[in-house]
Amino acid sequence: MAPVVHARDLQVGYGEAPVCAPVTFTLEEGAAVALVGANGSGKSTVLKTVLGLLDPLGGDVQVLGRPVDERETSFRREVSSVLDDDAYFPALTVAEHLYLTARGHGVLGAKAEVAALLEEFGLADHARATPVSLSSGQRRRLLLAAGFARPRSLLVLDEPEQRLDQRMRARLADLLRAERDAGGAVLIATHDPDLVAAVCTRAVHVSDEASLVLEPAEAADRIARVAL
Numbered sequence: 001m002a003p004v005v006h007a008r009d010l011q012v013g014y015g016e017a018p019v020c021a022p023v024t025f026t027l028e029e030g031a032a033v034a035l036v037g038a039n040g041s042g043k044s045t046v047l048k049t050v051l052g053l054l055d056p057l058g059g060d061v062q063v064l065g066r067p068v069d070e071r072e073t074s075f076r077r078e079v080s081s082v083l084d085d086d087a088y089f090p091a092l093t094v095a096e097h098l099y100l101t102a103r104g105h106g107v108l109g110a111k112a113e114v115a116a117l118l119e120e121f122g123l124a125d126h127a128r129a130t131p132v133s134l135s136s137g138q139r140r141r142l143l144l145a146a147g148f149a150r151p152r153s154l155l156v157l158d159e160p161e162q163r164l165d166q167r168m169r170a171r172l173a174d175l176l177r178a179e180r181d182a183g184g185a186v187l188i189a190t191h192d193p194d195l196v197a198a199v200c201t202r203a204v205h206v207s208d209e210a211s212l213v214l215e216p217a218e219a220a221d222r223i224a225r226v227a228l
C-alpha cells in the first residue's frame with residue numbers, strides 16, 4: 001500500500017529559487033507529520049506543493065501513490081485542507097458554510113454533521129452569524145470546522161493553532177488524534193510544541209540546512225529551545 005504522502009528530495013519555492021533545503025518524508029495512514037521551522041523557513045510552501053498549488057522545483061511528491069494534480073476530482077475528494085484565513089463565503093452564515101461544504105462533498109446526513117461540528121468547535125451560538133460578524137478566533141474555528149465537514153484521507157492544516165484559545169487548542173489536538181486513530185493521515189505546519197507532542201508521530205524540521213526528520217518530543221523541545 002502506497003503511503004498517503006511521499007516527498008523525496010522535494011524542492012519548493014516561487015519562480016526558480018528554492019526557499020529551503022529539499023525535504024524528504026513519508027506520511028502513512030493513521031499517522032501525523034508536523035512541519036516545524038522558523039517564520040519564513042518554507043513550511044507553507046511545502047504544504048502548497050504537496051497540495052498541488054505550486055509545482056515542485058525538483059525532487060518528487062506523491063499523494064496516495066500518484067503524482068499530485070489538484071485538478072483531478074479523485075485528488076480533491078481525498079484531500080481536505082485549511083490554509084488561508086479568508087477562505088469562507090462572506091454571504092453565508094456559519095451553518096450554511098458548513099452545510100454547503102458537507103453537501104458539496106456528498107455527506108449523507110449533512111444536517112446532523114453540521115450540528116455536531118457547531119458544538120465541537122464552539123460555534124453553536126453563532127450558527128446564524130456571517131463571518132464578518134465573528135471574532136478572528138471564531139472565524140478560524142469556522143475554517144477548521146469546514147476542514148472536518150467533508151470526507152478525507154488526508155487532512156492538511158497550516159498553523160491550525162493560530163488565534164485559538166487554549167481550550168480550543170486542546171480540543172483540536174483531541175480531534176487530530178482521533179483522526180489519526182481512525183486511520184486518517186494528518187499533515188500540519190505548526191509553531192505549537194504541545195500540538196506536536198500530543199498529535200504527531202513524526203516531525204520535519206524545515207530550514208536552509210538539510211531537512212531533519214525528528215521524533216515528536218525532540219521537535220517539541222526544539223521549538224521551545226530554539227524558539228521556532
Ligand SMILES: Nc1ncnc2c1ncn2[C@@H]1O[C@H](COP(=O)(O)OP(=O)(O)OP(=O)(O)O)[C@@H](O)[C@H]1O
Nearest residue numbers: 014019037038039040041042043044045046159189
Ligand atoms: N507568494 C510568494 N511569492 C514569493 N515568495 C513567497 C511567497 N510566499 C512566501 N514567499 C517567501 O517564501 C519563503 C517561505 O515562506 P513560507 O510562507 O513557506 O514560510 P513559513 O515557514 O510557512 O513561515 P511562517 O512560520 O511565517 O508561516 C519566505 O521567504 C517568504 O517570503
